[in-house]
Amino acid sequence: MNETITTMQSHRSDRSFTDEPVSEAMLTEIIKAAHCSPSSINGQQVSLVVVRDPVRRARIAEIAGGQPWVAQAPVFIAVVIDFYKANVAAEMAGRKQVIHESVEGFGVGAVDAGIILGNLMTAARSLGLGIVPIGGIRRDPQAMVDLLELPPYTFPIDGLCIGHIAQHAVQKPRLPLNSFWHNETYHREAIAPAIKEYDAVLTEYWKQTGRPEGTAWSTNTAGFYRHVYFPNVKPVAEKQGFLNNK
Numbered sequence: 001m002n003e004t005i006t007t008m009q010s011h012r013s014d015r016s017f018t019d020e021p022v023s024e025a026m027l028t029e030i031i032k033a034a035h036c037s038p039s040s041i042n043g044q045q046v047s048l049v050v051v052r053d054p055v056r057r058a059r060i061a062e063i064a065g066g067q068p069w070v071a072q073a074p075v076f077i078a079v080v081i082d083f084y085k086a087n088v089a090a091e092m093a094g095r096k097q098v099i100h101e102s103v104e105g106f107g108v109g110a111v112d113a114g115i116i117l118g119n120l121m122t123a124a125r126s127l128g129l130g131i132v133p134i135g136g137i138r139r140d141p142q143a144m145v146d147l148l149e150l151p152p153y154t155f156p157i158d159g160l161c162i163g164h165i166a167q168h169a170v171q172k173p174r175l176p177l178n179s180f181w182h183n184e185t186y187h188r189e190a191i192a193p194a195i196k197e198y199d200a201v202l203t204e205y206w207k208q209t210g211r212p213e214g215t216a217w218s219t220n221t222a223g224f225y226r227h228v229y230f231p232n233v234k235p236v237a238e239k240q241g242f243l244n245n246k
Helices: 003-009 024-035 054-063 068-072 084-092 103-126 141-148 188-208 217-225 233-239
Strands: 046-051 075-082 130-134 154-163
Touching: 003 103, 024 046, 024 103, 046 054, 046 103, 054 068, 054 075, 054 141, 068 154, 075 084, 075 103, 075 141, 103 130, 103 154, 141 154, 141 233, 188 217
Parallel strands: none
Antiparallel strands: 046 075, 075 154, 130 154
């Protein structure tokens, strides 16, 4: 097995960081790796806002619902869906941009942001750094827009903490592979047994890691997905120009 695959298969979210700064050389290589990511139609509709100021990071920790590792990690990178620069290009070409008003546009932006986030994580971990992705910034996206001074046609979709690891996290088990890997067609019959098996595995994992209050995957997921847990995404996205009406 090669080193890249080993790194990816050992993924974990580290939430304990030292106060050692991430060097400028490391950060540059991580961002350059993400910059080379593919994007739909080469639109490059993602931008990164790197936040190292401790006061700003503390504010992001609050926005994300009180996640102390955001303030603790020396680097936070906000991953931003960015159709502002595409709109500037459209104006330069004498055209009117409409893609940001569509479900397709927001979907493309989110997909490309996910690719960027994955590459940021892999690059950082390959250098021995710890990472934890943060979707909680969507809890109050308007606050993120204001803090980062984001222009129209942009949206802060997620972020990433990067730093030197103080205490390594234990890798969390995943659903059985046959619930993820389907050959030729989707195999619905595999899903319920896989969930039942995983509920037992995850419950045991919580016990072994000193969190006996941890719930089964089905219970935890149902608790989140019974409602829209970040209800401010839609109105703020609309305010930023993402109408999703096409």
